[in-house]
Amino acid sequence: MGADEAWTPEDYMREQFERSVGDLEGYLSDEDIALLRAFALKVEDNLSDATFDKFRYTFPKSDLGTYKAAKARIQFLAGFKPVTYDCCPNSCMAYTGPDYSALGSCPFCGTSRYNSQKQAHKHYTYIPLIPRLQAYFRNSKLKEEMQYRHKFESTDRLANEDDPIEDVFDSANYKSLKGTFVNVDGKQYTHTFFNDPRDIALGLSTDGFCPFKRRKQTCWPIILFNYNLPPDIRFAVHWILCVGVIPGPKKPKDSDSFLYPLVQELLQLSIGVTTFDSQASALFKLRAYPILGFGDYPAISMIMQMKGHNGIFPCRMCLIEGLRVPNHRGTTHYVPLHRGQHPNVIDGTTRRGITQYDPANLPVRSHTQFMKHARLVQFASSNQEAEELGKACGVKGIPLLSCIPSLLFPTSFPFDFMHLAYENLIKNLVHLWTGTFKDLDHSGEDYVLSGSVWEAIGEATARSGSTIPGAYGARPQNIADDATACTADSWSFWALYLGPILLQRRFSNPDYYNHFIKLVQLLNLCLQFSITRDEIQKLRVGFQDWVVEYERYINDIFNFMH
Known part of the structure; x- marks a missing residue:
């Protein structure tokens, strides 16, 4: 390519494929190489099977056969085949391993493994990993x-x-x-x-x-x-x-x-x-x-065999205890640091009775402790005992992945930044600012933006797309019209580049805007390609302070610290 031409990921992939085919020349026939090129086109551009079948008519000199014949040849050249396992029609489980391979019905929903013709109702296809890693060499x-x-x-x-x-x-x-x-x-x-x-x-x-x-x-x-x-x-x-x-x-x-x-x-x-x-x-x-x-x-809760984010001990990294909203029917737990005025803490009905957690010294889980809890639950004498033990630690049993020697529980399973920051935190802040956070009463609160203000912010967000180069990402949309359609990428762009401008002087109390700007500064620090140990410590302290300040601002919502 010329020096002035843009180099795209597609160009890189095409070059890698050409190199791969070049390495195969001398080992494969010209017909096989032509077949590989055509099949790569089908896969990379998501062409249908019917379209591939039309290749042999469109390019009669190519000697391409039918899709079925091509697929069989590709499988032969690949040197390995997918492995098919029976599974429950409701996807409860796959009939693998010593516990399930010989069963005739699903132990969870009771659905039969086979139909009247003794054929499995459903299959799970596994594509072996080892042959593909070997192919690199x-x-x-x-x-x-x-x-x-x-x-x-x-x-x-x-x-x-x-x-x-x-x-x-x-x-x-x-x-x-x-x-x-x-x-x-x-x-x-x-x-x-x-x-x-x-x-x-x-x-x-x-x-x-x-x-x-x-x-x-x-x-x-x-x-x-x-x-x-x-x-x-x-x-x-x-x-x-x-x-x-x-x-x-x-x-x-x-x-x-x-x-x-x-x-x-x-x-x-x-x-x-x-x-x-x-x-x-x-x-x-x-x-x-x-x-x-x-x-x-x-x-991650699923593959770590944990109770999940609604459990009493929902965090996979620490043993902070969740609480339910007082006088609320919901079973969802949340994890405030300050909890001394919560009725369940006052009356002593929580499991640990802690009135305040120090964000700099949370009860962090270790691999040894995690596996000890997992074994206690796994080998409990009854289902009821296992359930009670699981509630007390948030673990449901021994995860199969724990037998892999290179994985440590829980530190090998860090929080996903996209979901944590953009699919959760930013969205919840927007719900708070627009008075739609959970089913709480936000009337009269000074952190809530009026409908007209939020509509203006949404319109300004949409208009900004006319002056932002397309290289920055997809065109911003009106977040006031349908925020549910926003992707994590669009929330990231809005929070980092548009929000700091559009929210300026919008709150009656400037503390809320300043609090948001602190978050933006921390997020920008997280997204650096290179980060020093000092900056990591700055992040650690910064997020601790931000959460403490956040709780102080929303105490009126939960009526805890009056």
Whole structure:
């Protein structure tokens, strides 16, 4: 491309594909290479099967066959096939592992596994991970990209605590793994985590979403990210490794049964899988270790086997106790720091009776403590005892992922910034400012903006799109018309760039505006590509102060500190 031409992710993917095909030349026939190009076009541009079938008429000299024949050939060339498991029609569980594989009906909803023709009602398709990781080392260009982790880190960098944090390899969890011997199922092996430059660091993510508009059915993709790839490409769709999709239509009752095939492979990869390195022309032990798991709160609660955000102990990082809104029918818990005037604290009916939490010294969970609670619940003498023990710690049992030696509970499962900040915090602030937060009485409160003011802010937000370059993102929409249609990206842009201008001098009490600006400053600090230890401490103290100030402002809502 010319020096003045813009380089897009699509251009990069196309170049990588050309390189991949170039590496295959001499190994595959011209017909197979042409087939791979056509099939890549179908996949990357989401072409239908029928459209692919039309290729052979549109390009008669290409010798392309039918989609069915092409698919069979691609599967053969790939060297591996998806694995199909039976699952409950309601997606409660998959018939995997020693607990479920031999069952004839779902233990949760009672639905039969088979129909009258002895065929499974539904299937869960798992796409093996190991062959795809091995394929990286058969491609010289991809193997070169995979050297990012090794190039990024150095002995000096890992030892120097003053270096800024710029990537996942600067994290405390990753550093604690380095030099530690791998232990799988009680057996310690002779190799340590990430002692080979070819060892792969992985991230695990899942989240429920509705694939169809105006329908409530959900499905749950299970995807992996390859942290050995450079940051500018590792999260691109082209490089994401999807191992399966929990088909829905409902949230699974036992997500571990769907994770079972993946966990089996991850345990193999922790020990080592014999793989051919084409560049070195030698065999080696390929090892890969997941170091992070992330998603929204319900998704992470699901794979961590926790009660979730509505539990009495909802936080996966600490044991702060949740409280219910006084004189309210709802079962949702919330977690204020100051709780001395809450009726349940006063009458002693809370489990811990703490009147005030120190935000700088919360009862943080440790891996040892988490697993102790998990075992107590898992091996309780009865379901009732398990339920009571679970309420007292927020854990429902032993998560299957805990057998992966590179994962630490809960620190390997950090909070997802997108959901925490933009899908939760900013949205709740807007609800508070517009008097629609929960079903509380906001009448007469000075933090509430009048309808006309909020409509003006919405109109100004929409008009701003005419003077903002498209490179900054999607055109801002009128948030006063339909805030539910706003994405996390649009909330981020509004909070960081538009809100500070549009909210200025809008509140009758300027303290609320200043409080919002403090949050914007903290969010901007979080989004830096490089962050120092001093800045992390500034964030820690800054968010603690912001929450304390937030509680002070909203005390009138909850009537706690009069």
